[in-house]
Amino acid sequence: MSRPSPLSGFPELDPAERIVEQHFLDVLRETFESFGFASVQTRAAEPLGELLRKGEIDKEVYVLRRLQANPGEDPAAGELGLHFDLTVPFARYVLERSARLHFPFKRYQIQPVWRGERPQEGRYREFWQADVDIIGDGALAFHHDIEVAQVMVAALSRLPLPPLTLQLNNRRLIEGYYRGLGAGDVPAVMRAIDKIDKLAPEAVTALLTGDAGLNPAQAEACLALAAISGTDGDRVAAEVAALGVTDPLLDQGLAELVEVMTGAAALASPSVTVRADLRIARGLDYYTGTVYETRLAGLESLGSVCSGGRYDSLASDGRSSYPGVGISFGLSRTLLPLLSRGLLRASRSVPTCVLVALGSEADRPHSETVAAALRGRGIPVEVAPEPAKFGKQIRHADRRGIPFVWFPGAGPAPEAGHEVKDIRSGEQVAAHPDTWRPPAQDLRPRVIAEFPATA
Amino acid sequence: MSRPSPLSGFPELDPAERIVEQHFLDVLRETFESFGFASVQTRAAEPLGELLRKGEIDKEVYVLRRLQANPGEDPAAGELGLHFDLTVPFARYVLERSARLHFPFKRYQIQPVWRGERPQEGRYREFWQADVDIIGDGALAFHHDIEVAQVMVAALSRLPLPPLTLQLNNRRLIEGYYRGLGAGDVPAVMRAIDKIDKLAPEAVTALLTGDAGLNPAQAEACLALAAISGTDGDRVAAEVAALGVTDPLLDQGLAELVEVMTGAAALASPSVTVRADLRIARGLDYYTGTVYETRLAGLESLGSVCSGGRYDSLASDGRSSYPGVGISFGLSRTLLPLLSRGLLRASRSVPTCVLVALGSEADRPHSETVAAALRGRGIPVEVAPEPAKFGKQIRHADRRGIPFVWFPGAGPAPEAGHEVKDIRSGEQVAAHPDTWRPPAQDLRPRVIAEFPATA
Numbered sequence: 001m002s003r004p005s006p007l008s009g010f011p012e013l014d015p016a017e018r019i020v021e022q023h024f025l026d027v028l029r030e031t032f033e034s035f036g037f038a039s040v041q042t043r044a045a046e047p048l049g050e051l052l053r054k055g056e057i058d059k060e061v062y063v064l065r066r067l068q069a070n071p072g073e074d075p076a077a078g079e080l081g082l083h084f085d086l087t088v089p090f091a092r093y094v095l096e097r098s099a100r101l102h103f104p105f106k107r108y109q110i111q112p113v114w115r116g117e118r119p120q121e122g123r124y125r126e127f128w129q130a131d132v133d134i135i136g137d138g139a140l141a142f143h144h145d146i147e148v149a150q151v152m153v154a155a156l157s158r159l160p161l162p163p164l165t166l167q168l169n170n171r172r173l174i175e176g177y178y179r180g181l182g183a184g185d186v187p188a189v190m191r192a193i194d195k196i197d198k199l200a201p202e203a204v205t206a207l208l209t210g211d212a213g214l215n216p217a218q219a220e221a222c223l224a225l226a227a228i229s230g231t232d233g234d235r236v237a238a239e240v241a242a243l244g245v246t247d248p249l250l251d252q253g254l255a256e257l258v259e260v261m262t263g264a265a266a267l268a269s270p271s272v273t274v275r276a277d278l279r280i281a282r283g284l285d286y287y288t289g290t291v292y293e294t295r296l297a298g299l300e301s302l303g304s305v306c307s308g309g310r311y312d313s314l315a316s317d318g319r320s321s322y323p324g325v326g327i328s329f330g331l332s333r334t335l336l337p338l339l340s341r342g343l344l345r346a347s348r349s350v351p352t353c354v355l356v357a358l359g360s361e362a363d364r365p366h367s368e369t370v371a372a373a374l375r376g377r378g379i380p381v382e383v384a385p386e387p388a389k390f391g392k393q394i395r396h397a398d399r400r401g402i403p404f405v406w407f408p409g410a411g412p413a414p415e416a417g418h419e420v421k422d423i424r425s426g427e428q429v430a431a432h433p434d435t436w437r438p439p440a441q442d443l444r445p446r447v448i449a450e451f452p453a454t455a
Numbered sequence: 456m457s458r459p460s461p462l463s464g465f466p467e468l469d470p471a472e473r474i475v476e477q478h479f480l481d482v483l484r485e486t487f488e489s490f491g492f493a494s495v496q497t498r499a500a501e502p503l504g505e506l507l508r509k510g511e512i513d514k515e516v517y518v519l520r521r522l523q524a525n526p527g528e529d530p531a532a533g534e535l536g537l538h539f540d541l542t543v544p545f546a547r548y549v550l551e552r553s554a555r556l557h558f559p560f561k562r563y564q565i566q567p568v569w570r571g572e573r574p575q576e577g578r579y580r581e582f583w584q585a586d587v588d589i590i591g592d593g594a595l596a597f598h599h600d601i602e603v604a605q606v607m608v609a610a611l612s613r614l615p616l617p618p619l620t621l622q623l624n625n626r627r628l629i630e631g632y633y634r635g636l637g638a639g640d641v642p643a644v645m646r647a648i649d650k651i652d653k654l655a656p657e658a659v660t661a662l663l664t665g666d667a668g669l670n671p672a673q674a675e676a677c678l679a680l681a682a683i684s685g686t687d688g689d690r691v692a693a694e695v696a697a698l699g700v701t702d703p704l705l706d707q708g709l710a711e712l713v714e715v716m717t718g719a720a721a722l723a724s725p726s727v728t729v730r731a732d733l734r735i736a737r738g739l740d741y742y743t744g745t746v747y748e749t750r751l752a753g754l755e756s757l758g759s760v761c762s763g764g765r766y767d768s769l770a771s772d773g774r775s776s777y778p779g780v781g782i783s784f785g786l787s788r789t790l791l792p793l794l795s796r797g798l799l800r801a802s803r804s805v806p807t808c809v810l811v812a813l814g815s816e817a818d819r820p821h822s823e824t825v826a827a828a829l830r831g832r833g834i835p836v837e838v839a840p841e842p843a844k845f846g847k848q849i850r851h852a853d854r855r856g857i858p859f860v861w862f863p864g865a866g867p868a869p870e871a872g873h874e875v876k877d878i879r880s881g882e883q884v885a886a887h888p889d890t891w892r893p894p895a896q897d898l899r900p901r902v903i904a905e906f907p908a909t910a
Contacts (some may be wrong), residue, residue, distance in 0.1 A: 002773055003550055003551065003553075003772045004502075004505070004547050004550055004551050005551070006534075006551065007500070007502075010498035010500060011498075012496070012497055012498055012548065013496070014552065014555065015493040015495060015556075015562070016495070018493070018494050018495060018496060019493075019494070021701060022494055028535045033806035033835050034806075034830045034833070034834075034836070035834045035835070035836075035837060036805055036806060036807035036835055036836065036837030037806070037808065038470040038473070038474075038804065038805045039470070039473050039474070039477060039806075040468070040470060040473060041468070041473060042467055043462065043465035043466075043467055043581050044499070044567065044569075044581060045462070045465060045581070047462070048522075052461070060521055060522065060523050061521075061522045061523075062519045062520070062521060062522070063519070063520045063521075063522050064517045064518070064519065064537070065517070065520060066515055066517060066518075066571035067503075067515065067516045067517070067518050067536070067571070068515050068516075068571065080462075080473065082519070082524070085508070095458055095459055096458065096459050096460070096461065097469065098458075100469070101470075102851075102854050102855055104840050105806075106837070107470070112499065114499075116521035116522070116523065126498050126499060126500070135602075139640055141840060143819060144840075162778075256649065313909065316795050317457055317458045318457055319863055349493065349557075350491055350493045350561075351488035351489075351491060351493065351494075352491035375489045375490070378488045379489075380488050380490070381489070381490075381491065382490060382491030382493055382561070385559050385596060385599075386596065396557075399557050399814070403833070434901075
């Protein structure tokens, strides 16, 4: 094999970068579990028909074929594809075992997904998502809309990320408003408003007065609603009320929006802002209430890195319908650009905290005994691979970022003059393998974030 | 969607089973890292040509195809397949970044792999493996053979598994022995001996005296070597010596075998036995020294659940060769049969330790405050989904295995008469959300193992 080159769209991490990713995974898991969300993992493959039924063929599904399929086998029968998100497999997982799950069922799911899209920054062919969803049997109370926002805000607040904004809106609010305004074709209005970020204002107005059939005053009122945003729920509500449109669905949506804002903001941190943004519609047809999007400061070009919403029917088996609410965090999409820009790094490239030095190959059992004693107390340790000069052994540790080198005493007795050196400061002290502890912040690799100050 | 059925060969776990799997993953990771092994994850897909180059086409590779491949695209160009093990991708990963890795490089890798084989117990189309490997640049010292055995024995010892035996042999030992015996076609001898478990003794003798061209005395001597096994290295060495064959390669292999046995046995536990088994050859051509296999008591039908060995060239880029030694633990292959037989289970199906009860929907903010206080001290908590009768809320907890139900006091003041009930014992005591702690064993779900006593 000559030296291989990376595969475009299939990013892989160096060991130090993987430590940062693992930290993200740990924080997500710990936070989700602290709210009682159960871990679910689904298989990578789904029947191709089920993947395509969702009308998401633009997702560029990867189809699987066994290299050694039997000659007589119908290649189309039972054809499988790799999942392109975690929602379709989760809906199927719930239907498959609905009789033995307890509802409302709260799960998190952190796995890779695959899409055959053209690769670019923040867009990959294999990438990780971290989803939280709550699904009910027949009905799902509104307060769960607040709960998923809270759990995701709590997780994002604990991650080393640039300042981010969770943007909220409510489909009932905008649909009720358009209806109250007298719009005949509400979906057409929504499609036009969804283009606000991409088109000039006159072009959006043209769509509203053209396809969507509004008069100029109605079009202006739609743009006025979309312009409303803010972190103060009462103020947002007052601004909507000031537009003078009335509709029961609008009232319900607005009340829900304010409730979710208040609930999520309670768990926000200096780096996480929660705001209403009445421009957010999220194109996907199945959202029916709350919708969520998220922007990272300085990385707005990535689009929304954490999105979701409420859907009245996440799954249905003909007899029962399962409403849900959930948010999906684009883990790779967020993390990889931060790594490639050097904004996040690990304090070392290995888990090892202590390298036990080796005087001669004959001393290896003695060094192993020291290593085992430290390891037995939870300290990640390895023994030097060869009995080189101590200077070389220290460089071995230094290149990997291992903070401590242990020099075993002369004899096998544990009290025989052990010393440990902090190779960053050069400080070397007497120590005993049964009692010495590294400072807490050196026990595991740390994640170091250096984000440029934002205006 | 009607109720879907499981896909044969693509096992999925219920939430409580997933908790057991997560425990396995945590123990493996923690142990591997305590020995300084770095985490690596590789992409799921490799160029198809590289997967097939290894001559493993009987592994039934899954080929990937983009559903929306461009019409003009050559379907064969750049074709990808899903990896069927973690060794091929790791070798490629190392070659790709050999200039920036530090050798010897120790990594662990825990990921799913895919093989289009006919599904049966212990054999799946999608399954998880946990590999540890150490790879050197140009050379790799022998003591790493002991190290990978140690780290795997340490991990297996900490897992809730039936008694298991790590079986060791050494390819140098058997090759040197056959050579010293005067065998002309050593690989043919090895192929015959590899069939000992499958064929009758006379059939193996026929292969040895037929294809392998040995005389009856030589054939008998080969079977005598294969019959040697034991946990005492010196005794095994004496039994081999007593066969009267001499060869320098045999001597080296035997010395290595005894060293690995001694090193690995030092970390074994009552449930993990380390023994030499001179029948083990492992068919794969690339092993050149130590070889490892593992059998589970009561699950011998699964074959070896943890296998590996030393290879003089794990990877090569034409200029440099990278020798390695590693072991792969068949995580799904081991865990899934234990789960399906009911030998392993979790103490509950959710991470939640405490359900905070809800007097009325208006009390939700108060119950949320209690939950946040407990959660802030690392206790997984959720609030009851609806203000049902307390008996119903207790049943909600009971069905999920949540051990504690918290009854918030009447008022918002924290001192206002909170009580917490252990729903297993029925004991209910006064408590304060800022200070109450569950017993340590109830904080997280526990894994309960019930293995039948073995003879």
